Amino acid sequence: MGRALSYASILFLAASAGAEILPRTLTNAAEFASKQYDYLVVGGGTAGLAVAARLSEDPKITVGVIEGGQYMPNDPLIDTPRSAISLQGNPKYDWMFETTPQPNLNNRVIPIPRGKGLGGSSMINLMVFNRASKKEYDAWGEVGNTGWSWKDLLPYMKKAERFTSTDPFRANSSGPSGIYPSQGQNGPIAASFNDWYSDMTTPYNQAMVNSGVPMNYDPDSGNPFGQYNSATAVNRTTGKRSYAGTTYFAYNAERPNFVVLTGAQATKIDFENPTVTGGKLRATGVSFVSNSTDYSAYARKEVILSAGAIQSPQILELSGIGNSTILRALGISPLIDLPGVGEDLQDHPFISASYELKPGKTTFDILRNNATFAAEAQAQYANTHDGIYATTISILSFVDLKTFVSSTKLNAMRKQLDQEIAASKPSRLQEKQYQIQKSWINQKLGHVEFIFNPGYFGAGPPKANTSYVAMLMILQHPFSRGSVHINSSDPLAKPTFDPRYFSKSFDQDSLVEALKFSMKVAQTEPLASSIVARQDPPPNVVTDADLLTYAKTYTRTIHHPIGTAAMAAKELGGVVGPDLKVYGTANLRIVDASIIPLHMGTHLSRTVYGIAEKAAAMIKSG
Ligand SMILES: Cc1cc2nc3c(=O)[nH]c(=O)nc-3n(C[C@H](O)[C@H](O)[C@H](O)COP(=O)(O)OP(=O)(O)OC[C@H]3O[C@@H](n4cnc5c(N)ncnc54)[C@H](O)[C@@H]3O)c2cc1C
Numbered sequence: 001m002g003r004a005l006s007y008a009s010i011l012f013l014a015a016s017a018g019a020e021i022l023p024r025t026l027t028n029a030a031e032f033a034s035k036q037y038d039y040l041v042v043g044g045g046t047a048g049l050a051v052a053a054r055l056s057e058d059p060k061i062t063v064g065v066i067e068g069g070q071y072m073p074n075d076p077l078i079d080t081p082r083s084a085i086s087l088q089g090n091p092k093y094d095w096m097f098e099t100t101p102q103p104n105l106n107n108r109v110i111p112i113p114r115g116k117g118l119g120g121s122s123m124i125n126l127m128v129f130n131r132a133s134k135k136e137y138d139a140w141g142e143v144g145n146t147g148w149s150w151k152d153l154l155p156y157m158k159k160a161e162r163f164t165s166t167d168p169f170r171a172n173s174s175g176p177s178g179i180y181p182s183q184g185q186n187g188p189i190a191a192s193f194n195d196w197y198s199d200m201t202t203p204y205n206q207a208m209v210n211s212g213v214p215m216n217y218d219p220d221s222g223n224p225f226g227q228y229n230s231a232t233a234v235n236r237t238t239g240k241r242s243y244a245g246t247t248y249f250a251y252n253a254e255r256p257n258f259v260v261l262t263g264a265q266a267t268k269i270d271f272e273n274p275t276v277t278g279g280k281l282r283a284t285g286v287s288f289v290s291n292s293t294d295y296s297a298y299a300r301k302e303v304i305l306s307a308g309a310i311q312s313p314q315i316l317e318l319s320g321i322g323n324s325t326i327l328r329a330l331g332i333s334p335l336i337d338l339p340g341v342g343e344d345l346q347d348h349p350f351i352s353a354s355y356e357l358k359p360g361k362t363t364f365d366i367l368r369n370n371a372t373f374a375a376e377a378q379a380q381y382a383n384t385h386d387g388i389y390a391t392t393i394s395i396l397s398f399v400d401l402k403t404f405v406s407s408t409k410l411n412a413m414r415k416q417l418d419q420e421i422a423a424s425k426p427s428r429l430q431e432k433q434y435q436i437q438k439s440w441i442n443q444k445l446g447h448v449e450f451i452f453n454p455g456y457f458g459a460g461p462p463k464a465n466t467s468y469v470a471m472l473m474i475l476q477h478p479f480s481r482g483s484v485h486i487n488s489s490d491p492l493a494k495p496t497f498d499p500r501y502f503s504k505s506f507d508q509d510s511l512v513e514a515l516k517f518s519m520k521v522a523q524t525e526p527l528a529s530s531i532v533a534r535q536d537p538p539p540n541v542v543t544d545a546d547l548l549t550y551a552k553t554y555t556r557t558i559h560h561p562i563g564t565a566a567m568a569a570k571e572l573g574g575v576v577g578p579d580l581k582v583y584g585t586a587n588l589r590i591v592d593a594s595i596i597p598l599h600m601g602t603h604l605s606r607t608v609y610g611i612a613e614k615a616a617a618m619i620k621s622g
Pocket residue numbers: 042043044045046047048066067068069088113114115116117118119120121122124125126127128129130264265266267306307308309311312315558559560561591592593594603604605606608
């Protein structure tokens with residue numbers, strides 16, 4: 001990404017004596033570096049801003065945040081839910097990483113967006129706001145993490161969110177009314193439900209039910225199995241995305257002890273006497289680059305790494321923490337040999353299918369097809385902040401394998417899996433993970449997520465003046481394991497991201513079976529009679545072999561990398577312990593998605609906010 005960093009600015013708002021809030025004061029990187037902080041947070045993203053905002057609640061504690069991107073409040077592309085997808089691949093908002101060529105995906109290179117700006121990936125994500133099951137959170141504890149389970153994390157997930165309404169589909173069912181006790185009502189992130197639904201939504205829901213996927217009107221309380229209308233991180237009063245930048249940061253930006261530097265890229269953690277062996281390394285601050293100039297800032301108490309699942313391991317390695325062999329090969333002196341850094345990368349790959357509809361159906365496609373409708377919808381969004389422009393995807397199904405894979409096929413897949421696991425020489429942590437994941441195969445957990453997208457979501461161009469429905473099939477518990485590592489001692493070079501999608505054939509077989517199931521759902525009433533034809537995969541793609549080729553040609557990712565600084569027992573190969581401290585350090589914590597040790601059936605932001613809230617509480621309590 002070169003050294004062409006945009007100008008740096010310190011954003012903080014001096015607290016006024018009275019009630020009046022003074023304008024934000026901008027200064028520069030040199031001024032940021034000249035201050036001393038109790039806590040320095042690297043990365044002002046989803047987790048970083050949450051943890052920094054909570055720590056700065058104590059006015060005696062000074063918190064500094066170093067963020068690579070800019071603060072972009074009132075940016076309609078970010079704020080308008082319907083435009084979210086256009087943020088990906090735009091360097092103004094996205095770090096624009098990509099995978100290495102993936103051998104099991106026809107050697108394709110897959111784009112890996114990551115939010116760059118205050119708010120991080122919560123600034124560019126699709127605003128789905130859901131949770132995994134109790135069982136999946138409890139599995140974190142099973143890899144050596146005392147104090148981490150559903151019960152332990154739930155209060156902190158709740159602390160981040162503010163529900164003010166209930167699911168309209170639940171209101172129409174015989175389900176109970178009111179905001180559930182599992183849903184928070186006092187946090188900064190606005191949690192709400194779409195107020196626009198396609199006329200294809202109910203037919204789709206019923207076709208899913210008729211295919212064996214039950215409705216679930218209480219997915220947030222620890223059992224999200226089945227089909228539901230997910231909450232969204234959208235403020236329904238303003239119609240805008242609700243994310244870390246405009247909440248955790250903006251709501252607290254007047255605090256003089258909450259100092260945020262933007263446009264500055266952290267390059268390494270600084271340590272006290274780093275050559276001394278034995279004992280624990282003590283972080284003293286962070287080096288960073290701004291406007292092609294090197295700086296470092298000082299932290300009295302702790303450094304908190306919240307640069308996300310790709311860049312937190314990158315910064316660890318640049319700082320001398322990681323697999324010594326990898327570091328030495330790049331001329332970096334290892335300070336702590338921690339081979340788990342950058343390993344155990346797990347992601348959620350997906351494949352989609354799009355169906356052309358008979359004329360007269362209202363889907364997202366109408367914004368492309370009918371300029372009058374689009375203009376009216378835009379006016380509605382401007383005036384009352386609701387409607388189709390305030391809508392994101394929300395109809396999700398979390399389905400077990402037994403619902404759509406025959407027992408003969410599943411047995412064959414399992415046999416093959418055991419052989420491939422043995423051949424892959426799994427690490428101790430992976431052995432433990434696989435043991436847990438295998439026990440999940442026959443349980444009513446969401447092995448595959450099916451997203452209903454009322455609109456085209458295929459690889460090719462949609463036909464002119466045509467409406468579609470699409471289904472996205474997303475693998476939730478991948479057996480494939482990849483890695484992210486630096487490939488250069490240049491801190492501004494992109495790390496090498498290799499998720500090794502489909503390196504376990506169980507993963508590709510699960511997705512191919514899910515694709516077949518989606519084709520069955522499309523042939524089920526009351527959905528079937530609205531469909532003209534399948535467009536993706538093309539109608540002539542029918543056999544298992546053809547579907548596999550299709551999957552290899554079109555599978556991409558829903559952008560949920562985790563596990564690259566896994567919280568797990570040291571003996572298993574973990575990177576951080578249950579206190580989130582990097583093994584071998586006294587005061588360096590990781591607080592972001594990279595610590596999640598095992599993948600789960602959910603989108604991630606709500607869990608990441610919970611991790612950050614829990615981390616802040618742990619740090620505050622000493
Ligand atoms: C396109 C996309 C769509 C998604 N859709 C959804 C969804 O609908 N629902 C959902 O729940 N989840 C979704 N996710 C996942 C979810 O948003 C992320 O898992 C979560 O936000 C990650 O939070 P984090 O704190 O780990 O990292 P991030 O939020 O990415 O924060 C990392 C921060 O660190 C900064 N940074 C990195 N390196 C440096 C450095 N060297 N110096 C300074 N700053 C640095 C980055 O700019 C960024 O601000 C999506 C993700 C993406 C990318």
